[in-house]
Amino acid sequence: MKHVDWTAMTVFLLFFAAVTVMGFLASRWRRADDAQHLHEWGLGGRSFGTWITWFLLGGDLYTAYTFIAVPALVYGAGAAGFFAVPYTIIAYPLVFLILPRLWSVSRVHGYVTTADFVRGRYGSRGLSVAVALTGILATMPYVALQLVGIQAVLDVLGVGGSGNWFLQDLPLFLAFGVLAAYTYSSGLRAPALIAFVKDTLVYVVILVAVIYIPMRLGGYGHIFDAAAHKFTPDPVTHKAPGSLVTGPAAQWSYATLAFGSALALFMYPHSVTGVLAAKSRNTVRRNMAILPTYSLMLGLLALLGFMAIAAGVGKGDKKFNAQLAVPQLFADMFPSWFTGVAFAAIGVGALVPAAIMSIAAANLFTRNVYKEFLRPDATPADETRVAKIASLLVKVGALAFVLVMDKQAAINMQLLGGVWILQTAVALVAGLFTRWFHRWALLAGWAVGMLYGTWKAYGIASPATKHFGGSAAKIPVIGEVGYIGLTGFVLNLLVAVVLTLVLRALKAPEGADETARADYSAEAGDEAVERAPQPTLAH
Amino acid sequence: MSSSQSPSAGALPVVSPARVLAGLCLLVPIVVVLWVPSYSKTDPALGGMPFFYWYQLMWVPLSAVFTTSAYLLLRRDEAARKAVPSVAVQVPAQPDGGEQS
Numbered sequence: 001m002k003h004v005d006w007t008a009m010t011v012f013l014l015f016f017a018a019v020t021v022m023g024f025l026a027s028r029w030r031r032a033d034d035a036q037h038l039h040e041w042g043l044g045g046r047s048f049g050t051w052i053t054w055f056l057l058g059g060d061l062y063t064a065y066t067f068i069a070v071p072a073l074v075y076g077a078g079a080a081g082f083f084a085v086p087y088t089i090i091a092y093p094l095v096f097l098i099l100p101r102l103w104s105v106s107r108v109h110g111y112v113t114t115a116d117f118v119r120g121r122y123g124s125r126g127l128s129v130a131v132a133l134t135g136i137l138a139t140m141p142y143v144a145l146q147l148v149g150i151q152a153v154l155d156v157l158g159v160g161g162s163g164n165w166f167l168q169d170l171p172l173f174l175a176f177g178v179l180a181a182y183t184y185s186s187g188l189r190a191p192a193l194i195a196f197v198k199d200t201l202v203y204v205v206i207l208v209a210v211i212y213i214p215m216r217l218g219g220y221g222h223i224f225d226a227a228a229h230k231f232t233p234d235p236v237t238h239k240a241p242g243s244l245v246t247g248p249a250a251q252w253s254y255a256t257l258a259f260g261s262a263l264a265l266f267m268y269p270h271s272v273t274g275v276l277a278a279k280s281r282n283t284v285r286r287n288m289a290i291l292p293t294y295s296l297m298l299g300l301l302a303l304l305g306f307m308a309i310a311a312g313v314g315k316g317d318k319k320f321n322a323q324l325a326v327p328q329l330f331a332d333m334f335p336s337w338f339t340g341v342a343f344a345a346i347g348v349g350a351l352v353p354a355a356i357m358s359i360a361a362a363n364l365f366t367r368n369v370y371k372e373f374l375r376p377d378a379t380p381a382d383e384t385r386v387a388k389i390a391s392l393l394v395k396v397g398a399l400a401f402v403l404v405m406d407k408q409a410a411i412n413m414q415l416l417g418g419v420w421i422l423q424t425a426v427a428l429v430a431g432l433f434t435r436w437f438h439r440w441a442l443l444a445g446w447a448v449g450m451l452y453g454t455w456k457a458y459g460i461a462s463p464a465t466k467h468f469g470g471s472a473a474k475i476p477v478i479g480e481v482g483y484i485g486l487t488g489f490v491l492n493l494l495v496a497v498v499l500t501l502v503l504r505a506l507k508a509p510e511g512a513d514e515t516a517r518a519d520y521s522a523e524a525g526d527e528a529v530e531r532a533p534q535p536t537l538a539h
Numbered sequence: 540m541s542s543s544q545s546p547s548a549g550a551l552p553v554v555s556p557a558r559v560l561a562g563l564c565l566l567v568p569i570v571v572v573l574w575v576p577s578y579s580k581t582d583p584a585l586g587g588m589p590f591f592y593w594y595q596l597m598w599v600p601l602s603a604v605f606t607t608s609a610y611l612l613l614r615r616d617e618a619a620r621k622a623v624p625s626v627a628v629q630v631p632a633q634p635d636g637g638e639q640s
Contacts, residue, residue: 079579079591082591082592082595085572085595085596085599086572086573086595086598088599089568089569089572089595089598089599089602090568090569090572090573092602092603092606093564093565093566093568093569093602093605093606093609094565094569096565096606096609096610097562097565219586219587220586220587220588221584221586221587222587223587224584224587224588224589225587244581244589244591245579245580245581245589245591246575246579246591247579248576251575251576251579254575254579255573255574255575258572258573259569259573282614285610285613285614286610288606288610289603289606289607289610290603292599292600292602292603292606293603295599296596296599296600299595299596299599300596303592
């Protein structure tokens, strides 16, 4: 058994306990009359204002795994890991015009998921279920990675890692059991309330880290010198583990990865859930303007990877797990009590997105699989009950994933999930602006994008894994190395355009569109929104 | 499917200056950070931090400024559109010249 830092452990547990109490109390927070409706449990009653949405989306998008993985990538490869910064810079202006339209049409027609919208817009069950299943598949490994985040922290705290498998994973079981219980009882209100704690902790920890750690390490100049030294090519093999700035060959993949990830970010069910829970269209817009505050934090956090290099974390240990770089840096640099605070930020940071993701996946399953195919006559109360159970299953699935398969599999699957979710963007984004595309063409485009992305990713090996080891491959025609998700997206779009032309020439049935043009710009308080049906009665 | 809307006299066109400007505001940060060759270099460093890093970090708050500008522009544009009597949308379109004003 490793040495356990009890001071850090106690602080960590105190925060964890506080957050658990909040999670259960959240069901009483802003409680509505019709608690049996899915939009109550699954969207917090669509009532969140600008600040709650800001905390919720911030807590949702910037996950614990991000906090571990981004600096880990910078620690291991340098500049390539910094793509998270342009990625989050692009994301908000990119979706600024898209999400308010999605909010409006969903509010008018009571849509809870993107697949609901696709169903209503194209009158296509096939396309809708394709979007729903892609969302669920992409979300599952993402939930699993939040567990990996908690594991990393527990590992450095000295808990787990040895002994029999049950004792080793017991803290993880407990954390997830508690999370599952309050998500079940409180729905989206639980992560919304806990997000306040999470985001505050994250801000405090990162601000302290980027000021205090460089002071101890002799300034940023010294930190970057150490990084430059690590990334200097070996004089014999001419190989370097990474680079301090992106080389000419890596610029395409840097830009395409940033752009593709930015587009994918708001296709994820958990992001959409956060957006649809906002109470007005302008709440969504304002958030696109103020969410970059979190991106700044993420950028500063990425620099911690370099600080870990300068502090000599894992130096000389060939088998050092880069995922532990930041937790280990905190443990080495901070006094014990603040290490506890920092670890609580990561631990609580895992709970918020994990809760929202499982709710989002549950909404998709309930609305677009269960009600659509299994029980079309399900009442609103039935839907809520099924969604609650589905949210539990998603978490159990994620837990099993991490425990049974290895950690690497979760990382690979999450990478692949990003490629997949991007393939739903054509149907969704195009649908918000035009009804020009044919539903069957969109389905074919989606299939081509999925197949291309999966096939390409399968062929990529990395030192850690034989398949699915990365997400960049040579782009056909252009010949540069780029993000396969984005290449798949372009293929997807091309197929959709060509087939739409063909299908229109053949006069294939278009499917009914239940939305009207004005729905896409409806704002809270408008007549269309006031007389909107209850979400669960939309169809 | 879409309800027929007739642009009434005095209504803003679909492409208004405010909308174009808002679009440009959104486009600027995207183009800037996607143009990787423009910033993938170490000099000039700032406080020991290579150009590559501080330049991108600098664009985080700048992008927020641009997005906020787009938001304000669109909000004004929408208010201007709302100010135009909404009767034009509610009442079926009148043939040209049929309306007395």
